[in-house]
Each structure stands twice: as C-alpha cells, then as structure tokens.
Amino acid sequence: xxxxxxxxxxxxxxxxxxxARTALFSWAFAKRHHGSFILRVEDTDVxxxxxxxxxxxxxxxxxxxxxxxxxxxxxxxxxPRYKEVLQKMLDEGTAYYxxxxxxxxxxxxxxxxxxxxxxxxxxxWRPEAGKLLPAPPQDAAPVIRFKNPQxxxxxxxxxxxxxxxxxxxxxxxxxxxxxxxxxxxxxxVVVDDNDMGITxxxxxxxxxxxxxxxxNLLQALGATVPQYAHLSMILGDDGQKLSKRxxxxxxxxxxxxxxxxxxVLNYLARLGWSHGDDEIFSMKQFCAWFDLDHITPxxxxxxxxxxxxxxxxxxxLASDERLVADISKRxxxxxxxxxxxxxxxxxxxxxxxxxxxxxxxAESIAYFYKKPEIDAIAAEKHFNQEIKPAMERLLxxxxxxxxxxxxxxxxxxxxxxxxxxxxxxxxxxxxVMLTGTAQSPSIDQVMCLLGRDEVxxxxxxxxx
RNA sequence: GUCCCCAUCGUCUAGAGGCCUAGGACACCUCCCUUUCACGGAGGCGACCGGGGUUCGAAUCCCCGUGGGGACGCCA
Numbered sequence: 001x002x003x004x005x006x007x008x009x010x011x012x013x014x015x016x017x018x019x020a021r022t023a024l025f026s027w028a029f030a031k032r033h034h035g036s037f038i039l040r041v042e043d044t045d046v047x048x049x050x051x052x053x054x055x056x057x058x059x060x061x062x063x064x065x066x067x068x069x070x071x072x073x074x075x076x077x078x079x080p081r082y083k084e085v086l087q088k089m090l091d092e093g094t095a096y097y098x099x100x101x102x103x104x105x106x107x108x109x110x111x112x113x114x115x116x117x118x119x120x121x122x123x124x125w126r127p128e129a130g131k132l133l134p135a136p137p138q139d140a141a142p143v144i145r146f147k148n149p150q151x152x153x154x155x156x157x158x159x160x161x162x163x164x165x166x167x168x169x170x171x172x173x174x175x176x177x178x179x180x181x182x183x184x185x186x187x188x189v190v191v192d193d194n195d196m197g198i199t200x201x202x203x204x205x206x207x208x209x210x211x212x213x214x215x216n217l218l219q220a221l222g223a224t225v226p227q228y229a230h231l232s233m234i235l236g237d238d239g240q241k242l243s244k245r246x247x248x249x250x251x252x253x254x255x256x257x258x259x260x261x262x263x264v265l266n267y268l269a270r271l272g273w274s275h276g277d278d279e280i281f282s283m284k285q286f287c288a289w290f291d292l293d294h295i296t297p298x299x300x301x302x303x304x305x306x307x308x309x310x311x312x313x314x315x316x317l318a319s320d321e322r323l324v325a326d327i328s329k330r331x332x333x334x335x336x337x338x339x340x341x342x343x344x345x346x347x348x349x350x351x352x353x354x355x356x357x358x359x360x361x362a363e364s365i366a367y368f369y370k371k372p373e374i375d376a377i378a379a380e381k382h383f384n385q386e387i388k389p390a391m392e393r394l395l396x397x398x399x400x401x402x403x404x405x406x407x408x409x410x411x412x413x414x415x416x417x418x419x420x421x422x423x424x425x426x427x428x429x430x431x432v433m434l435t436g437t438a439q440s441p442s443i444d445q446v447m448c449l450l451g452r453d454e455v456x457x458x459x460x461x462x463x464x
Numbered sequence: 465g466u467c468c469c470c471a472u473c474g475u476c477u478a479g480a481g482g483c484c485u486a487g488g489a490c491a492c493c494u495c496c497c498u499u500u501c502a503c504g505g506a507g508g509c510g511a512c513c514g515g516g517g518u519u520c521g522a523a524u525c526c527c528c529g530u531g532g533g534g535a536c537g538c539c540a
Contacts, residue, residue: 118466178538209535306490439501
C-alpha cells in the first residue's frame with residue numbers, strides 16, 4: 001500500500017519548532033516510502049483561526065523546504081462532506097442528538113470531580129433499547145454525540161510508543177457536531193484521514209488520548225484504521241514546556257536570527273531520532289534513513305548551543321553567492337550600505353568559518369563598510385606612545401607597497417624587525433585601529449580587503 | 465482526582481540479555497596550531513532514578529515505588 005502521511009495544523013498561530021518537527025517527520029516518512037505528504041489545515045475553530053496564521057504556517061514550511069504533494073486542504077471547505085457523514089451516522093444509529101446544555105454539563109462535571117471521578121458525559125440522552133428518553137426541549141438546539149462502545153478496550157500498536165490500550169469505560173460519548181451544526185475536531189480528523197487515505201498518522205504526543213476515540217469513530221464508519229505514531233514533545237532550553245507565553249517561537253524567527261534552514265532541519269531531525277552516531281546529514285540522507293523505529297518516546301529538550309554548532313557547519317558549506325545575497329540584506333537592515341569595494345564576497349569568505357549565525361557574520365563584517373567605533377578597552381590596552389615611530393614607518397611602507405596580503409605582511413614584518421618588536425606589538429594596535437576590536441582574522445588579509453586608502457585613513461585618524 | 469505516557473553523561477542520543485570497563489555529539493576543561501579572537505586537531509571531565517524479582521548473566525525483561533509530562537472542552 002502506498003504510504004500517505006499528513007500534517008494537519010490548526011491555524012491559530014505560527015509554525016513553531018514542535019510543529020515543524022512533526023511536519024518534518026511526516027514529510028520524511030512519505031519520502032522514505034515514495035508516498036505522498038498531504039497538508040491539511042484544520043480551521044474548524046472559526047473564532048481562533050486566521051488567514052494570517054495560515055500564511056505563517058505556509059511560510060514556515062516553505063522556508064524549511066517541506067513541500068507537500070497534495071493540499072492544502074481546508075476543513076471549512078469540506079462542510080458538505082461532514083454533514084453527509086453526520087447524517088449517515090444518525091441514520092445508522094451510531095450517533096444521536098443530545099439536548100443537555102452547557103450549564104447542565106458543567107454541573108455534571110463539577111459533581112464528578114468532587115467525587116474524585118473522571119469527568120465524563122453520563123449518557124443521559126443516549127438511546128438504548130428499552131430506555132425511555134426525556135422529551136426534547138422545545139427551544140434548545142441539540143449537539144450530536146457519538147455512541148461510543150461501552151465495553152471492551154481500544155488497542156493499537158503505536159509506532160513510537162508501542163502497544164497502548166485504553167478501556168472504553170474511560171471514554172464517553174463525545175460531541176461530534178456542535179449545536180450550530182458544525183462538526184468538531186475528532187470527527188473531522190476521522191472523516192479526513194479516511195477520505196484522504198492516510199496510512200500513517202504522525203502527530204504530537206498530546207493526541208494519544210484522542211486516538212481511541214478516533215479509532216472507535218473510524219470503526220463505526222466501517223473505515224480502515226491507519227497506523228499511529230505519537231511524537232513526544234520538545235521542551236525549551238530550560239527544560240520547561242514550550243508555550244505561547246514561554247519560549248515558543250516561530251520557525252521564521254530562526255531565519256531572522258541568522259540560522260540556515262538546513263541547520264534547523266538537521267537539528268530537528270536529530271532531536272528525538274537517531275541513526276547510529278550520525279550527527280550531520282543532508283535531507284537527502286535523512287529521507288533515505290528515516291524510520292519510526294529510532295524515534296525516542298521521551299520528551300527532548302531543545303539545545304540552542306548544538307543548533308549553533310550545526311549552523312556554523314552549514315555556513316561554512318554555504319556558497320559565497322548565497323551568503324552574499326543573504327548578508328547584503330542583513331547589512332541593509334542594520335543600516336549598513338554595501339559598496340562595491342571592499343568586495344563582499346571576499347570579506348564573507350574571510351569570516352564564514354568563524355561565525356555561528358548569519359547575523360553574527362553580518363555584524364562582524366560591518367566595519368568594512370562603516371567606520372568602526374574603537375573599543376575603549378582595546379584602545380587603552382594597545383595604543384601607546386612607544387609604537388608611534390613604528391606606526392609612522394609602517395604608514396610610509398603602506399603608501400607604496402604592492403597591495404596584496406603577502407606584501408602587506410612583509411611590510412609589517414619589516415617594521416617589526418626594524419624596531420626590534422614582537423609581531424603583536426604592531427599587529428594589535430593596527431587591528432584595533434582598522435576593525436575597532438582586538439579580534440579579527442589575519443590582519444594582512446583584513447588590510448588587503450579594506451583597501452589602501454581606507455587603511456591609511458583609519459590609521460591616520462587615530463591619535464596615539 | 466481519574467486515565468495515559470515517559471525515565472542512560474548538564475543537553476541530544478547509541479544500546480533489542482553477554483560485544484558495556486556503557487559508545488558518539490553539543491557544552492565545559494587542558495594542550496597543540498597561531499599575529500589577537502575564532503576555526504581546526506589531540507586529550508580530559510561526565511550517566512544507566514530507587515528497590516525488588518526473572519536469569520549463569522540485566523542499561524536492556526517483569527513488578528512496585530519515585531520523579532516528570534500529557535489528557536480529561538459544543539479547542540484543535
């Protein structure tokens with residue numbers, strides 16, 4: 001059977017890291033088995049769903065390169081189909097009208113909680129052979145409930161967690177259509193998964209409790225039950241649960257912060273899944289290797305340090321053209337205008353092996369296009385009267401030396417030798433004058449890229 | 465409260481009864497490279513939640529604790 005997986009977000013916010021991993025795993029599983037990956041937008045909560053959120057999710061998936069073979073399908077556009085199935089269930093007696101109002105149910109829940117019971121619908125409107133139902137109230141619009149089996153248990157072999165069994169006694173007759181007639185989540189999922197021929201449902205851990213209800217629903221419809229794989233959640237860097245008010249960020253924020261999508265993807269792939277000792281791999285390799293057997297059932301804590309390490313790796317691998325395009329944008333956002341010279345490509349090549357994020361890269365090369373502010377501490381440490389003669393001599397050399405890193409290096413060396421100094425004694429103040437800080441790549445290469453005029457100007461601008 | 469799930473270095477993980485004196489990666493520490501800072505290279509520190517079983521043998525299987533998480537909506 002052809003594998004068909006789906007990612008089914010509800011558009012009530014951005015695509016966060018947990019959702020992205022769920023999507024990634026579903027996507028990779030489909031790829032691995034040459035199947036189809038379907039995107040379905042679960043927007044039946046009209047009050048909370050927004051078109052902006054739909055767009056944010058689409059943007060996030062696009063940035064990560066998680067393309068879908070079918071969809072996006074929108075549940076709100078499938079109403080006629082849901083109504084049809086609802087009617088069928090009513091006709092077949094697997095669903096029934098319930099007139100219990102919200103306040104009535106609220107009171108029921110409360111009393112059950114007080115008795116230490118699990119709050120459940122007590123089946124007061126559930127039709128049963130020989131049972132006398134109350135007369136339906138005139139003015140109240142009923143909800144539709146699913147007639148859940150009362151005995152036995154639901155068992156499934158979760159592809160991640162192993163066999164899970166839940167007694168039907170623990171379940172109640174869930175509402176599948178609201179008083180206004182709109183269907184609810186569990187019902188829509190079941191109809192859609194069935195209609196779309198989903199073979200493996202790969203989703204978050206928080207749906208484990210919905211699974212037995214969905215299996216019962218599926219069976220009531222005479223549908224095939226798919227396989228389920230429940231992924232554990234991702235915790236924040238601090239080990240705390242990610243939530244809107246704590247730590248949850250859009251995947252697009254990683255873009256803003258200077259992470260490459262392949263780094264985020266590689267990191268996410270390795271979070272909760274493993275392939276022996278492999279740490280760094282492409283999506284192509286991932287898709288060839290991915291399986292559900294090597295997913296950890298326990299929750300994983302996010303580790304930004306490791307993401308940075310991967311990001312540094314992928315920055316080193318990135319082509320200069322790609323980095324030039326990206327870094328130009330970031331510099332522009334910082335208000336730094338990139339000029340033809342110094343050559344941005346050369347500057348990036350000099351720095352790309354030293355940084356962990358693209359923002360760090362942009363920030364560390366800004367001084368090539370904008371006079372740096374001299375770091376006071378560095379200046380105090382390296383600027384002094386005794387190097388003045390050496391600097392003056394160096395200036396003379398630099399006026400006429402052939403402008404290559406090698407020749408510049410010779411010039412500095414000559415001055416160092418002439419004044420019987422150690423190399424850093426000259427190189428350090430030079431570095432501070434030119435870059436503003438005491439850390440930079442090889443100073444002769446920096447000078448070479450900066451250009452003779454700018455180098456001379458920056459040295460002359462400093463009062464020792 | 466009830467039900468469900470989870471448990472190996474600080475973190476991500478390898479581990480399917482003997483290959484485990486528990487392996488790799490990030491981080492951290494030391495050294496090397498060096499023109500500063502990085503990068504890179506070589507080392508080091510560091511874990512099987514506790515208790516009972518089963519077995520010749522358990523990180524691996526079972527039970528009980530403990531701890532963590534999730535779910536109990538006319539949300540998804």
